[in-house]
Every structure is written in structure tokens, then in C-alpha cells.
Amino acid sequence: MEQCLHFVTLGVADLPRAKRFYVDGLGWTPTLDLEEVCFLQVAPGVLLALWGAEDLAGDVGAGSDDHEHGTGRVAFAHNVGSPEEVDDAVERVEAAGGTVLKAGQTTFFGYHAYVADPDGFRWEIAHNPGWTIDDDGTVHIGSAV
């Protein structure tokens, strides 16, 4: 599993409020701004995603509401080149002592799984054909995310 972070997703209570803060308030520019999610590039190859907390919890499924450890409102993502590579990465994470929260499966944008590190911090492992990075680190993400 390559040493890469591609998304940091914040599960927010009120998406319009979060957008007023990051977009209107801080003046940050979205890469893609949809009704239900807003992506903002924050480093070469890295997007910050603002997404409703309930939507994020629903996407992760089991283990998503981890109030005990305080890890339930954020998720990181690592993208790979194919569904097979998703499954391979999930195996690698499990062998490393991680926990599978959601096994590899087809989703609306491609194929993904959710795993957790030993503290419960969640990583999505995904194959998203609508997502690309240019050589200079600029991220493109399709509207079919």
C-alpha cells in the first residue's frame, strides 16, 4: 500500500455552514462543489472533502460512529488503480493489524472498502475512475462522484 493520502473527509453537521466557513470565509476555491459534498484541493494530489456527517457514517457502515475514540467524524482516503488493488490493499491492512469495516464492493463512483487503523481511524481504499492527478499535483474529480 503506497504511502499516500488522497482525501481527508470531514463529516460536518451542516454543509452550508461548513462551506460558508471554508469557501466564503477563508476564501478557498472548490475543485468541485455539489449539493451534497464540496471538494477543495489542499495540497498536490490531496482534496479536503466536506460531507454531511450522516452521509459519511452511512457510507462507512459498521464502526462509523466511534464516539468512544473520537474518530468517527473524519476519514482518510487512499486511491488505487483497480478494484483488485483495493482488495489487495485491504488484505495488506488487515495483515498489518487493521480492521475491515466494509469489505471491497462496488459503489456509485467505482469500487471501495473501509478499513480502520488500530485506533479506529478510518481509511477508505478506493478505485475511482473519475478521479485523476496531473503531474503538477492538480486533482480532477468527475461530477459523478
Place this chain on the structure above:
Amino acid sequence: MEQCLHFVTLGVADLPRAKRFYVDGLGWTPTLDLEEVCFLQVAPGVLLALWGAEDLAGDVGAGSDDHEHGTGRVAFAHNVGSPEEVDDAVERVEAAGGTVLKAGQTTFFGYHAYVADPDGFRWEIAHNPGWTIDDDGTVHIGSAV
């Protein structure tokens, strides 16, 4: 405030366990591996920091143990070029609807502040003279962090 993420800090319950997962298990290479903290580069210009949850909570101070919102075990960082720029960014965040958790102050590596977005997600705004990014995105961080 530039649209940049420089650090993602995970507050972990057991640092040796977290290192076994990320370093030994996933095979990721630390940029700097100290007794109390481990930094791993995960994107051009971006470090993932593994740090004891209590140390992170102590560094943030008030508002650090946000179990209600589940945001208390992760922090993001945005680095700037001087202590004055830290204070300017804090003002900008507050004007945007954020909350100041820890006002700008001298710390062991330089100067920093902690703010929170409307959901309580915490951002450290920092001036760290021991931290640099090469043109290719490689991060260097001094051992006096």
C-alpha cells in the same frame, strides 16, 4: 489564509502500536521517528503525524476533548512564514466564523495557535522554522520539533 494542509495529526492511544501498523505493517517510511512522535510523508508537502492522544490534547488545551462531535482525536495543520502570519491567519479564521482554541503563542518549535472550524475540527496555525518543503514536495522537519 492559503488553501493548504501541511499536517494531519492522529492522536493515538498507543504510539508503538500505531507505528507497528503504519511502519512495520504497511511498510511506510518515517520522515522523522522520535520517541514521542512519528512523522510520515503522505503527499507532496504533507506529513501524517502519529502522536499520543494525551499529548495532542495537552497541546491544544481547551476544547481538545471533543467527544460530542467526535473531532477530538485529529488535528490538521497549516504552516505560515512568521509569527505575525500566524496571528493574521487566526484573525481570518475567527472572522470566517471559526473559534480560537489557543491564541498565538511561542512553543517549543516556534509559534503556534489552534483554531476550530464550525464543526469543531481543529487546525493548528504554526510558524515552524525547522520545517521546509522542497520544490518537489519533499518535506524536511528538524529533530527539534
